[in-house]
Amino acid sequence: MGASLRAVRALVLLAGFYLLGVFLLAALVGVDFAVVTWLHGPVAFKIIIVSVVLAVPIVRGLFMLRTPKGEPPAGIPVTEAQEPLLWRTVREIAQQVGTRAPDEIVLIDEVNAAVAEDARMLGLRPGTRRLYLGLPLMTGLDEMQLRAVLAHEMGHYANFDTRLTPLIARGRAQLIRTIGHFHERADNKVAKERARQEKRDEKRVAKGKGAKGVDTSGQGATYRAMAKIYMAYGNFYMRATRTAGRRQELAADLASVRVAGRDSAASALREINALDSAHDFYMSSYATLGVGAGLLPRPGEVFGGLRKLLDARSEDLDDLRRDLSTEPASPYDSHPPLAERVARIEALPDDGRGGQAARPALELLSDAGAALAALEQVVLTPEALALKRVDWEDLVHQSMTQYVGQGAEEIREAFAAEGAGPGLPALLDAIDADPAVRWRIADRFPKSEEAAAATGRTAREFARPAVRRALNQLVTVELTGRGAARWQLSWSDSAALSYPADGFEEELRLALDAAVADLPDTEPLRKLVLAP
């Protein structure tokens, strides 16, 4: 089958998607017409109502297919005057790939680059083309790798096989999104029904009646039924165009090889695999670490700190660069599994561009720091922007101190309830006076089933680590409060407490052991922590 023939078939299949909706509607109208003609009274009325209910998702389906656009990602548009080098690079790539350069470039906060187009007339006429370019993505790649990624994205819109290729690309994207929308709606409906039933159960329990339990099996059934019909068609469509889809991905990958060189194209794919996880981890464990304590890193660092993490954990990330997924990202995704794509690229003959030096991708920006800072203003919520900005070191120390302090509050309450406390000295006095107070305190902490069932000395062995942890936490609060210990930021490991002197940690370990021993000795702990 020739290229144009394949394209025409894809176009017909896409048109079939609309036809399916129209056909289903026509069938319903036909039924209604028959009912009105042959039946009268309430039965006919009921059947018509049912048919209207069934028609709603179909009409919606058609409607959704026409406008599947989601919210565009928030970002900062940059003009050619602001970022001449970036624009020149993008234009170069577009030219090399053989497609129209984007009309706008928007910098976003994701590990992603995407080209989107406001299609008009079902995508038959080109609209505004936008390049969404993630700063975290640029942070992790060098220039040649970034070129490879951009070449792949623009390659989808390139005019290699036929003039209709962009239309197929758009059609496929729309189809995937439509099925996704159906499922989303069905799920939403189930979630709503679940929430309603759970509320009802809560009320019943509050009134002293038994809960009925939650059953959402019938919910969202019409949506799911419609989704099934569309999915069946979608599967058919995908099967019919799979070879074309894969060809296109291959073409896009080849475009990136042509633009950036074989090794950069392959390493970019490996890097993105590692970058995705690293970025998620960075955002949850570093950038937002201080949020609970009302702190954010300095402007530009919320997204900019990622570079420090990547440098420090380079070896950890090697695993992610090496072990690529052999599963496709989704059943409707036309992308072959990452491992297969990389293997295919690396199997190409050496183009001699392996050793090319490349600067970090962020250097394509006239002022990366300013861009990272500007992005925060657009992406972060007003609440987040109102947080106090501090240096990384202070952020880690202050927020960890606050979190440990909050945790220690509960411990103090448990101690106080047994008449031991509130401070560490009073607690140690209480232990000296009555060693068994420690096991009573442990009874106030949450316990595992096994710990709760244990008796005698076995119960004590379950309690001992819990008491030791609690004591350690109070010691930490005491030491950080006096400025004797400090939470230390580490880009390669979790935050750790740095103690006043070498060997202090080992001494503290022994002192804690002595304080929770069967015959307790609180002296070492007093000397170590409470001595002036």
Add this chain to the structure above:
Amino acid sequence: MIGLYILGAMLLFGAFKVLRGVYYIRKAKRLEAEVAALEGRTVASDGRTAAAKAEKKAQQAAAVVALGFVPEAELDTDNARPVPAGRKAALDAVRAGDWEAGAAYVEACGTDWEERWQRVRALAEVAAEDDAWLLAWRAARPADPTAALVNADTSVAVAWNVRGSLTAEHTTREQFRIFHELLVKAQADAHEAQRLAGPADPVPYMIEQPVAQGLGYAHEQYGELWAQITRRDPKVLTAHTSALQYWCAKWRGSHELALAFARESAASGKPGELLSLLPLTAYFEQKVRESDLRSETFFKEPEVVAAVEAALGDLAAADPDDWRTVRLRHLLAYFLFWQDREAEAVEHFRHIDGYIGALPWSYAPRSAYVYARDWTVRKVTPGL
């Protein structure tokens, strides 16, 4: 007009459908009622059969009990033999806080290492529940080797209490973590007991055996521990059975290693020293571990029969008052039962009856024991 005909035809068709539906529903209901009645009858007859079976079983069990055997409900699953009188008194005394009575009880057995181990273990089991008296003992006599022994064995017992007796997948990470920490502590306690002990006493090293099992000593390291024990006394029965556990497939060895160790032990013992217990234990552990082995044939293998013959000879040569013969009799009763040698087996059942806290019953105490015993008794008693 045509419309009316069609409408009439449709109505007739509809009426037919409705009437047919009603007919089928009624039929289904009638059939369901019949099925329910039949099911009821089946359940009743099953119940009658089960009741008859249970009654017959109860009669059979009662007949065995009438011959002087202990009823199933009254079997002691904690002890392999009646608790010696002196032990109960000593344990009651320490529970009341009198640790000196405990100390005197252990020291009274002198250099009978087997007995010393038994007495230390009994005290440790009490201490695992409540150790106030042990702490007092240790505080009063910090260098007392016996106190250090009881302390170390208590650490071992508590570690195993935390671990529980369930398989790994039913044991939580918290349990494993604390188990491991406690074993490390028990190891240190055992080493302390070894430091304080008299030079001839192998018991502090025997206490390290379960620690070695739990911490997974390498074969070489275990060999060193074993050498420490055998250098002091090469023939302590419990030291051998404990080491056999280490060499079993379920811990750090294999069937081959376990059997090799057991045969070596048996060969090193003179008749009457009861080390012939070990091959029987090794075969039993293999049978438990390998579910595809059939008791009916496995226990009749020539090498197993030979091991039983050797054990019978060993037992005949042993001092009849030696309580350790009971351990051998438990296994012999079981092996002879599976070898269809009921006439010989029943003699051992008579000896051990009432106390079944021993191998081979420990895996399913009452049912396994009563099944084997009652079968044997019925076989040798005419008219039962």
